[in-house]
Amino acid sequence: MTQIPALPAVEPERLPSPDSVVALADSAPAASLVPDHPLAARRLAYAHDAMADKDFAAAIDILEQTLELCPGSALVWFRLGEALALAGRAADAARAFRQTMQFDRQGVLGAALHLSRLGAEAAPPQPPLAYVRGLFDDYAHRFEAHLTQKLQYRGPEQLVAALEAVKPGMIYSAVIDLGCGTGLMAKALDARCVTICGCDLAPKMVAIAERTGSYRRVAVADAASFLATHANVSADLLLAADVFVYVGDLSEIFAQGARVLVSGGLFAFTVQSSDGADGAEYCIGEDLRYAHTPAGLMRLARDHGFAVKVLEPAVLRKDRGQDVASLTVVLERD
Numbered sequence: 001m002t003q004i005p006a007l008p009a010v011e012p013e014r015l016p017s018p019d020s021v022v023a024l025a026d027s028a029p030a031a032s033l034v035p036d037h038p039l040a041a042r043r044l045a046y047a048h049d050a051m052a053d054k055d056f057a058a059a060i061d062i063l064e065q066t067l068e069l070c071p072g073s074a075l076v077w078f079r080l081g082e083a084l085a086l087a088g089r090a091a092d093a094a095r096a097f098r099q100t101m102q103f104d105r106q107g108v109l110g111a112a113l114h115l116s117r118l119g120a121e122a123a124p125p126q127p128p129l130a131y132v133r134g135l136f137d138d139y140a141h142r143f144e145a146h147l148t149q150k151l152q153y154r155g156p157e158q159l160v161a162a163l164e165a166v167k168p169g170m171i172y173s174a175v176i177d178l179g180c181g182t183g184l185m186a187k188a189l190d191a192r193c194v195t196i197c198g199c200d201l202a203p204k205m206v207a208i209a210e211r212t213g214s215y216r217r218v219a220v221a222d223a224a225s226f227l228a229t230h231a232n233v234s235a236d237l238l239l240a241a242d243v244f245v246y247v248g249d250l251s252e253i254f255a256q257g258a259r260v261l262v263s264g265g266l267f268a269f270t271v272q273s274s275d276g277a278d279g280a281e282y283c284i285g286e287d288l289r290y291a292h293t294p295a296g297l298m299r300l301a302r303d304h305g306f307a308v309k310v311l312e313p314a315v316l317r318k319d320r321g322q323d324v325a326s327l328t329v330v331l332e333r334d
């Protein structure tokens with residue numbers, strides 16, 4: 001049996017507030033996410049307060065009692081998993097997250113990522129789409145201000161600088177912005193493109209991107225499916241700024257990207273970087289985001305007919321005051 005390592009302490013402020021967790025659950029189609037007992041929501045709030053005070057034992061107590069009222073509540077199992085993980089009880093936390101997955105069939109709460117972070121399971125090839133959609137629909141209204149000011153996010157600007165280094169002064173005719181969010185990438189690319197279209201999993205992010213007027217078309221779609229709707233050799237630039245932190249296995253995106261790009265077309269993206277210590281090409285980090293190894297990206301490039309033009313360490317943003325180690329990548333289609 002695999003030994004589950006003790007978890008380093010995760011700051012409680014990283015936890016979503018009870019309100020945002022309930023909002024997330026409310027927006028999920030699975031009714032079993034919402035506690036089915038009137039006292040349960042209040043107890044969830046007490047447990048959250050206890051966790052914010054780092055009184056994990058009290059939080060665990062409250063949540064275990066709450067489960068007696070509503071044993072099928074994914075949300076309560078999930079909060080228990082978080083509290084147990086914060087208390088350093090990784091094996092018990094893993095059990096609670098597995099229970100969560102029994103009741104949260106769509107994976108909205110992202111328990112699979114927590115299991116991977118605990119070392120109890122390998123990183124899934126991608127997170128549940130409902131999890132990513134819930135996360136960003138919830139975040140959309142404050143995304144730009146929070147990311148660009150508080151977290152000093154510079155992904156789009158760094159990608160534009162990398163593109164300039166590869167093809168100075170180039171104007172792209174048909175650009176596809178994968179995971180376009182609120183449209184920061186189109187803004188950074190500015191006059192360097194004739195047409196740009198985008199996609200994003202989160203409808204509320206797409207609504208904001210549409211309002212910028214920069215995109216010819218923005219679809220609510222996941223990156224690989226959106227690429228699949230494009231004709232062969234129909235784009236000269238593919239972009240994905242800070243998106244592959246939500247995609248583990250990039251093979252389908254690379255395959256579709258290689259098909260859609262013209263020869264000489266560029267594929268520019270960022271990833272968080274992994275040193276591949278566990279031998280995997282991608283993993284889930286402490287921040288529940290995917291990180292990829294340079295070797296894994298180079299293998300994908302080779303397998304799908306791309307030459308590596310740029311693969312450089314970068315700092316794209318901060319996480320609680322610390323630089324997040326990332327890579328800026330520009331590939332050229334053969």
Ligand SMILES: C[S@@+](CC[C@H](N)C(=O)[O-])C[C@H]1O[C@@H](n2cnc3c(N)ncnc32)[C@H](O)[C@@H]1O
Pocket residue numbers: 132133136155156178179180181182183184185199200201202205221222223224240241242243246247
């Ligand atoms: C951190 S934001 C970055 C947004 C934008 N690219 C930027 O640089 O401002 C990540 C975005 O990727 C979207 N996303 C994550 N996984 C996706 C996928 N598989 N397909 C499409 N969009 C995805 C999320 O909904 C979110 O809006």
